[in-house]
Amino acid sequence: MLKSDKRINIIIYIFLGILAFFMIFPFLWMVLSSFKPSWEIFQMNIFPQSPTFDNYSYVLEYSNMGRWFLNSLIVAGASTLSVLFFDSLIGYVLAKFEFPGKKLIFALIMSTLMIPTEMLVIPWYVMVDNFGWADSYWSIMFPGMITGFGIFLLKQFITTVPNDLLDAARIDGVTEFGIYWKIVLPLVKPALATLAIFNFIGNWNAFLWPLIVTSSSSLYTMPVGLAFFSSENVTQWEIVMTGATISTIPLIIFFLIFQKQIIKGIARSGIKG
Amino acid sequence: MKLRKKRIVTAYAFLTIPMIFFIVVRFWPMIYSFWMSFTDWNLLSNAQKNFVGLANYQHIFTNETFIKSLCNTFAYVLVGVPITIILSLFIAILLNRIIKAQGLFRLIYLMPYITPIVAVSWVWRWIYQPLPTGILNNLLVSMGFEAQGFLNSTTQALISVVITTVWMNLGYCVVIFLAGLQTIPQNLIEAAKIDGANRRQSAMKITIPLLNPIVLFMIVMQSISFLRIFTQVYNMSSQGTGGPLNSTKTIVLYIYQKAFVDYDMGIASSASVVLFAIIMIITFLQFKFVKKDVGY
Amino acid sequence: MKKVLFLLVLVSVLLVTGLFAKTTITYWQYFYQTKKDTINELIKEFEKENPDIKVVHETFPYADFGTKVASSIPIGKGPDIIALYYGWLPSYVGADYLIPLPEEYFPDEYIDENFFSFVKPGVTYEGNAYALPTAVRALALFYNKKLFEDAGLDPDNPPATLDELLDYAQKLSKYDNKGNLIQEGLGVQPNNQGHHWFREILVRQFGGTPYSDDGYEVTYDSPEGHAAFEWYTELTTKYNVGFPNFVTDDRTAFNAQKSAMLVDGSFAIGNFLKNKALDWGVTTIPSKDGIEANFASFWCHGITKNVLSDPAKEEAAAKFLKFITSPSAMKLWLENVGELPANPELAAEYNDDPIYGPFLQGLSYANSTFFVDETAQRNVIVDAFDRVYLEGEAPDVSIDEAAEIEQAVLDEFYGK
Numbered sequence: 001m002l003k004s005d006k007r008i009n010i011i012i013y014i015f016l017g018i019l020a021f022f023m024i025f026p027f028l029w030m031v032l033s034s035f036k037p038s039w040e041i042f043q044m045n046i047f048p049q050s051p052t053f054d055n056y057s058y059v060l061e062y063s064n065m066g067r068w069f070l071n072s073l074i075v076a077g078a079s080t081l082s083v084l085f086f087d088s089l090i091g092y093v094l095a096k097f098e099f100p101g102k103k104l105i106f107a108l109i110m111s112t113l114m115i116p117t118e119m120l121v122i123p124w125y126v127m128v129d130n131f132g133w134a135d136s137y138w139s140i141m142f143p144g145m146i147t148g149f150g151i152f153l154l155k156q157f158i159t160t161v162p163n164d165l166l167d168a169a170r171i172d173g174v175t176e177f178g179i180y181w182k183i184v185l186p187l188v189k190p191a192l193a194t195l196a197i198f199n200f201i202g203n204w205n206a207f208l209w210p211l212i213v214t215s216s217s218s219l220y221t222m223p224v225g226l227a228f229f230s231s232e233n234v235t236q237w238e239i240v241m242t243g244a245t246i247s248t249i250p251l252i253i254f255f256l257i258f259q260k261q262i263i264k265g266i267a268r269s270g271i272k273g
Numbered sequence: 274m275k276l277r278k279k280r281i282v283t284a285y286a287f288l289t290i291p292m293i294f295f296i297v298v299r300f301w302p303m304i305y306s307f308w309m310s311f312t313d314w315n316l317l318s319n320a321q322k323n324f325v326g327l328a329n330y331q332h333i334f335t336n337e338t339f340i341k342s343l344c345n346t347f348a349y350v351l352v353g354v355p356i357t358i359i360l361s362l363f364i365a366i367l368l369n370r371i372i373k374a375q376g377l378f379r380l381i382y383l384m385p386y387i388t389p390i391v392a393v394s395w396v397w398r399w400i401y402q403p404l405p406t407g408i409l410n411n412l413l414v415s416m417g418f419e420a421q422g423f424l425n426s427t428t429q430a431l432i433s434v435v436i437t438t439v440w441m442n443l444g445y446c447v448v449i450f451l452a453g454l455q456t457i458p459q460n461l462i463e464a465a466k467i468d469g470a471n472r473r474q475s476a477m478k479i480t481i482p483l484l485n486p487i488v489l490f491m492i493v494m495q496s497i498s499f500l501r502i503f504t505q506v507y508n509m510s511s512q513g514t515g516g517p518l519n520s521t522k523t524i525v526l527y528i529y530q531k532a533f534v535d536y537d538m539g540i541a542s543s544a545s546v547v548l549f550a551i552i553m554i555i556t557f558l559q560f561k562f563v564k565k566d567v568g569y
Numbered sequence: 570m571k572k573v574l575f576l577l578v579l580v581s582v583l584l585v586t587g588l589f590a591k592t593t594i595t596y597w598q599y600f601y602q603t604k605k606d607t608i609n610e611l612i613k614e615f616e617k618e619n620p621d622i623k624v625v626h627e628t629f630p631y632a633d634f635g636t637k638v639a640s641s642i643p644i645g646k647g648p649d650i651i652a653l654y655y656g657w658l659p660s661y662v663g664a665d666y667l668i669p670l671p672e673e674y675f676p677d678e679y680i681d682e683n684f685f686s687f688v689k690p691g692v693t694y695e696g697n698a699y700a701l702p703t704a705v706r707a708l709a710l711f712y713n714k715k716l717f718e719d720a721g722l723d724p725d726n727p728p729a730t731l732d733e734l735l736d737y738a739q740k741l742s743k744y745d746n747k748g749n750l751i752q753e754g755l756g757v758q759p760n761n762q763g764h765h766w767f768r769e770i771l772v773r774q775f776g777g778t779p780y781s782d783d784g785y786e787v788t789y790d791s792p793e794g795h796a797a798f799e800w801y802t803e804l805t806t807k808y809n810v811g812f813p814n815f816v817t818d819d820r821t822a823f824n825a826q827k828s829a830m831l832v833d834g835s836f837a838i839g840n841f842l843k844n845k846a847l848d849w850g851v852t853t854i855p856s857k858d859g860i861e862a863n864f865a866s867f868w869c870h871g872i873t874k875n876v877l878s879d880p881a882k883e884e885a886a887a888k889f890l891k892f893i894t895s896p897s898a899m900k901l902w903l904e905n906v907g908e909l910p911a912n913p914e915l916a917a918e919y920n921d922d923p924i925y926g927p928f929l930q931g932l933s934y935a936n937s938t939f940f941v942d943e944t945a946q947r948n949v950i951v952d953a954f955d956r957v958y959l960e961g962e963a964p965d966v967s968i969d970e971a972a973e974i975e976q977a978v979l980d981e982f983y984g985k
Contacts, residue, residue: 102284212637317660405745
């Protein structure tokens with residue numbers, strides 16, 4: 001019995017190991033290719049024979065990478081903070097308040113998850129112009145200040161917070177906002193972490209809307225900036241891979257730092273969702 | 274009674290800003306594009322927005338390319354969702370059995386999920402290239418197999434994009450299923466063992482049924498994500514056309530091309546209304562099914 | 570008294586600011602480092618000559634340029650002058666996005682005298698000219714000298730006829746032991762320049778015409794067109810000297826020395842010059858039965874309806890457009906970007922240039938397709954090729970189907 005268990009375990013490890021290689025290989029290829037000089041890029045060796053930083057210095061020289069990085073950080077960071085606040089507030093109201101029209105409002109919010117973004121960008125752009133928001137960080141991030149997904153996620157979590165706890169606070173004279181801020185929020189921290197991470201990644205990678213709304217290169221986010229390396233002419237794979245690596249590394253670092261919360265968070269979203 | 278009223282007022286007060294936001298940023302544009310789907314709006318000439326009735330809908334439903342995109346989109350869902358769900362469930366069950374390095378594997382499997390889709394699509398496009406530069410084809414040939422067309426083949430291109438998408442979404446699903454498995458009380462399985470159930474029986478009788486709500490939730494979310502598939506298709510086909518011969522084109526790519534290449538916002542709007550309806554119907558049916566079946 | 574003084578001051582302030590107020594115009598093009606730099610240089614010079622005009626220059630990623638332009642229109646912002654591929658002109662003009670070139674700056678004879686003859690029909694729509702180019706493009710045959718030597722071919726004697734081309738391509742192709750192509754003899758990429766090569770060159774060389782004289786009818790669904798398309802598709806299906814998307818695309822393959830020959834435009838020169846490892850030459854497009862043909866195209870600059878709000882803007886835009894399409898600008902463009910000048914006299918100076926010469930020779934007998942919907946018309950040929958290559962359809966059936974689809978595109982545009 002034990003012997004067969006061990007054998008099965010070894011098989012499992014081998015299988016999982018192969019799968020892990022399969023999952024990680026494209027990254028490996030991407031990162032290693034970014035260190036290859038152009039003449040070596042199509043030789044099918046995995047490791048660069050004459051590694052070089054030329055591609056990085058090229059990308060950095062012909063771009064405003066530092067600024068784009070900062071822009072992405074600001075846009076993704078600020079809209080994530082807004083999402084955390086508003087989504088949890090709405091989630092709290094939908095989970096713990098009874099009022100006429102609640103079902104309808106929830107259904108409407110859910111339906112926003114199903115609208116293709118491609119159809120929204122033109123009206124948004126008209127709006128940006130009408131309100132005079134052009135050329136500002138605000139114009140890039142306003143469509144994502146509140147999200148249906150986050151509301152749905154947090155509503156499910158806040159529903160599990162015991163009502164007794166909230167009622168006790170009410171008796172103590174805590175305001176409704178105080179209850180939300182001091183009692184509900186600390187209790188759903190893991191869910192907030194999940195949402196923060198999903199939302200940050202989503203905003204970091206957003207392309208179509210930032211492309212349309214930004215005109216000056218000082219406002220570009222990373223994905224928009226990297227699109228400048230697509231050209232009418234030759235596809236320079238080593239440069240493409242360098243751009244891809246540069247845009248991925250911050251997320252990997254972010255992920256490694258927050259991996260515990262992310263995994264906990266994702267796990268919760270599935271179970272509670 | 275007074276308290277109840279006060280709480281209603283509080284609820285509305287808290288909801289005011291968000292509701293204004295949703296009306297302005299989501300519903301107004303949605304209604305706008307619904308209205309636009311009945312016009313011949315050409316994006317290049319903003320002035321021209323004539324009412325044309327159902328002509329746009331008539332156009333897309335008799336248009337070969339749109340029908341093809343519609344079929345492809347369903348193909349992505351029908352192929353992609355089962356593969357993702359079954360494979361990730363299987364991996365989660367395996368991961369649940371091991372103790373050492375569980376966290377490490379989970380971490381590695383999740384990496385594609387956090388990488389920008391555009392970057393991932395570029396790498397995969399390279400992987401799928403024909404000889405002499407295609408990574409996968411080099412591997413196949415060195416192992417004695419025939420080289421394959423992958424993205425250059427009308428029969429393999431769609432499945433190639435599906436594989437890339439599964440690769441991207443797999444880790445996310447594995448992590449969720451794993452967490453689900455870990456919440457199943459161990460004593461249930463022990464009890465089954467004592468009753469003489471073998472591993473397969475205990476999996477079929479206990480694990481799978483208890484995971485049902487999570488599986489069904491994941492099916493809904495993955496279906497929506499496959500129905501809206503765009504970025505990887507756009508970046509993996511030559512010149513972003515959804516080729517070869519439209520074999521990978523999806524509805525969202527069709528909408529994008531109509532809007533921003535042909536500037537035909539009327540057609541693009543009507544196609545997006547159709548997509549919206551499809552997603553809503555599928556989501557509604559799935560939720561309904563979920564609710565009835567497992568009391569979710 | 571005080572009131573009068575105040576009024577006087579006010580009026581003079583208004584006058585002064587009015588006189589010295591700068592007119593700001595915006596110019597958009599897609600991003601390409603040397604093009605961006607060259608335009609910036611030209612703007613500096615232009616602003617020195619016209620101190621009352623300020624030019625804002627913005628660039629966008631090549632692949633997303635159309636998206637960016639389209640989304641700027643509903644809000645009436647966007648550029649006053651825009652760079653566009655000449656094939657986009659009909660849809661831009663059809664939607665009233667561009668305004669005709671102001672007569673006083675660009676009289677008919679000015680265009681006739683200063684630009685290649687194929688330019689005018691390419692930018693004219695219902696009798697009005699709408700845009701002008703700085704540079705023009707033609708096709709030629711690039712070849713890799715080192716790969717020629719490796720194959721025992723004379724690197725100073727590139728193929729001159731289609732038969733030679735096919736013969737060379739076969740000699741230059743390499744296969745692995747399973748018959749997989751690992752070095753292209755000749756790049757085959759319909760969605761790059763391949764569709765132009767077929768449409769404007771091969772069809773004519775096989776004795777046909779791609780379109781009727783008035784441009785309303787597709788005419789490559791003829792026996793000559795069938796023969797041309799059969800020849801073109803057989804490069805892949807019969808001789809396997811190249812196929813679409815080999816090493817990403819034909820130009821990338823040539824740049825990486827995985828393809829020995831390439832039919833491409835003059836705009837590719839800049840890339841190959843940068844590639845020090847590549848030993849390449851260029852020659853005129855191979856002829857057939859003594860028939861020479863070429864395809865000319867260009868990016869041009871047009872004035873948008875955004876200037877209509879302000880006559881000063883319109884004037885400034887016209888001045889700037891004239892400036893960036895002047896011979897001196899063309900010269901700078903050639904030096905920096907490496908694209909052929911749109912002025913035939915200026916271009917003639919480079920007739921014997923080993924690199925520019927073959928393209929200029931091509932320009933003398935080139936045609937340029939009048940596209941009504943460049944993307945759709947390109948995809949028609951690309952799909953026709955794929956049907957033969959991937960689905961085994963007969964070339965004549967496939968190209969007839971293509972002609973039918975393209976005819977529908979033309980009919981829709983011309984309102985038939």
